[in-house]
Amino acid sequence: MPRCPIFFSPGLRLCAAALLATLLAPLSAAHAQTIPSVHAQTTPAGTRGVSEAAQRSFPDNVQRGVMQVAPLPxxxxxxxxxxxxxxxxLLDAKNRLVFAHTLxxxxxxxxxxxxxxxxWLHQAWILTPEEIQAKLPSQR
Structure with a gap:
């Protein structure tokens, strides 16, 4: 026989969970409003801001070339x-990590x-047409 049968009651656990959810709902809603959404960043006019690819910065020792993906490594x-x-x-034009074998x-x-x-090749960024036109950091 359990010492504290009240804690093992399924009905009581369900009521406690509902009460806790009711008390925490306003807190989680307020917290969600303070976190900016990555996908919802817009300019005041309602249009999409500067693209993520245009904001990429590359290290000073970066080189440019035409890469053909062969069987790794x-x-x-x-x-x-x-x-x-x-x-x-390997990062795509939207700066997302991609698996080279898929390309x-x-x-x-x-x-x-x-x-x-x-x-050996350590990191590569697939460029957008705008980035292809831009100069490398070492050429600026």
Whole structure:
């Protein structure tokens, strides 16, 4: 026989959960209003603001090239076969991480960074047409 049968009552647990949800609902609604939504960022005129891709910044040691995705762990950039580092990251035009194997056989203009000690490809960004027209940080 349990010592505290009141705590094991399913009806009481349901009532306690409903009471707790009722008390916490105003707090969670107020908290949700203070968190800005990433997808709902608009300008005062109601149009979409500057695109995420236009806001990307690249490191000073970035290089530009045409990348063809080959079977990993190798990629071809400007006709040269490069091996990827174990932590290789490929970011699409919207700055989202993508798996390179899903793009196998496709060709992209990219900014990329070579890892200095191994000379392997460490990170690459698939560029938008606007970014392709822009100069590299080292050319500014």
């Amino acid at each position: 190798e990629l071809t950039i400007n006709g040269k076969l490069l091996r990827t580092t174990p932590g290789f990251r 196998q056989g496709q060709t992209f203009t990219v900014n990329y960074v070579i890892e200095p000690s191994t000379r």
